[in-house]
Amino acid sequence: MKLGIMSTGPTLEHYLAAQARRSRYFLIVDLDTMQYLAFQNPIHSIHGPAAGRLFAQVLVQNSVDTILAGSFDPVIRKMLCKANVQIASSKQGIVYKIIESFKRSYYP
Secondary structure: OEEEEEEOOOOOOOEEOOOHHHOOEEEEEEOOOOOEEEEEOOOOOOOOHHHHHHHHHHHHHOOOOEEEEOOOOHHHHHHHHHOOOEEEEOOOOEHHHHHHHHHHHHOO
16 A cells, blocks of 8 residues: 655655645655655645646556645645545654554554
8 A cells, every 4th residue: 555645854754744735745655665755745836726636646646545644725635536545634743653653543
């Protein structure tokens, strides 16, 4: 399973972004191996439906099953739902600790 995480920086030691659109990076983490890719967030500077489509496209191309952030605005949420990407919210914290919690709660 691949988990997308909206982050304040490009590593697992950074914090979960409070809001998806304002995050500087997003990480794609393979929960089986804990290998990850870091991308600059394409929706950070783009607004409207085009941003949501672009973001959803990147997640689908990288086979992300679930995306995690503090919150998502309605446009992004709608595009993610259309792309069949599950949405999960979490409180602020360090990314690797949030992944550990997510794995205990949602991932067998």
